[in-house]
Amino acid sequence: MFTPLPPAKTGVAHYASMxxxxxxxxxxxxxxxxxxxxxxxxxxRIYQLGNNPHHEFVYREAMAxxxxxVLHDVVLHHLIVEMTLARGDVEGYVSALRANHGAxxxxxxxxxxxxxxxxxxxxxxxxxxxxxxxxxxxxxxxxRSALARRSSSDSRRSASxxxxxxxxxxxx
Numbered sequence: 299m300f301t302p303l304p305p306a307k308t309g310v311a312h313y314a315s316m317x318x319x320x321x322x323x324x325x326x327x328x329x330x331x332x333x334x335x336x337x338x339x340x341x342x343r344i345y346q347l348g349n350n351p352h353h354e355f356v357y358r359e360a361m362a363x364x365x366x367x368v369l370h371d372v373v374l375h376h377l378i379v380e381m382t383l384a385r386g387d388v389e390g391y392v393s394a395l396r397a398n399h400g401a402x403x404x405x406x407x408x409x410x411x412x413x414x415x416x417x418x419x420x421x422x423x424x425x426x427x428x429x430x431x432x433x434x435x436x437x438x439x440x441x442r443s444a445l446a447r448r449s450s451s452d453s454r455r456s457a458s459x460x461x462x463x464x465x466x467x468x469x470x
Contacts (some may be wrong), residue, residue: 299318299328299329299345299346299409300330300343300346300355300356300359301314301329301331302314302331302332302352302353303332306332306352307352308348308352308353310346310347310348310353311352312347313370313387313410314329314346330338343359343364343365343366343367344368345365345366345367346368346370347360347367347368347369347370347371347429348371348377349373349374349376349377349411350377350380354380354381357377357381360432361428364434365428365434366433366434366435366436366437367429367433367435367437369426369437370439371426372423372426373425373426374425374426375425376420376458378395379391379420391407391455392407392408392411394407394427394428395407398424398428399427399428403415403425406422408417414459448466
C-alpha cells in the first residue's frame with residue numbers, strides 16, 4: 299500500500315496509521331511511504347491518494363503502475379498545481395489538464411498559467427480522471443464522490459467505502 303505515513307502532516311497519513319495495523323490482522327500488507335519508496339513486492343498495489351503535496355509520490359506511482367486507487371479527495375487539481383505550476387512547469391500543467399479534461403482543460407490551464415483564471419478551476423476541473431481511468435479500480439469514501447467520479451470518468455467500477463465503518467456501496 300502506497301500512502302503518506304506519519305509524521306507527514308496529512309489526514310491520510312493518520313488514517314493509514316490506523317488502517318494498516320487493522321488490515322494486518324487479516325492480511326499481509328506492505329506499507330510503502332515516501333521515505334522508504336521501493337518497488338512493491340506484490341501484483342496488487344493500493345494507493346491512498348489525497349490532494350496535497352504529501353501525495354505526489356503516490357500519484358506518480360499510481361500513474362506508472364496501475365492498481366487500486368483510494369481517492370480520499372475527488373478533486374486532485376491542487377496536487378497537480380503543486381507538482382507543475384508551483385514549480386514553473388506550465389507545459390506539465392497543460393498536459394495534465396488536457397489528459398483529464400480534454401481541450402477545455404488545456405484551454406483553462408493555458409489561461410491560468412497566463413494569470414487569466416482564479417483557483418475556481420481547481421473545483422470545476424477536478425483533475426482526478428486520468429489517474430482513475432488508468433486504475434484497476436477506484437474506491438471513494440461516500441456516495442457523492444462515487445457519483446462525481448461516475449459522471450466525469452469512464453465506466454470502471456467504483457466502490458464507496460466509508461472511511462471508518464459501515465456498508466460498502468458499489469456503483470457502475
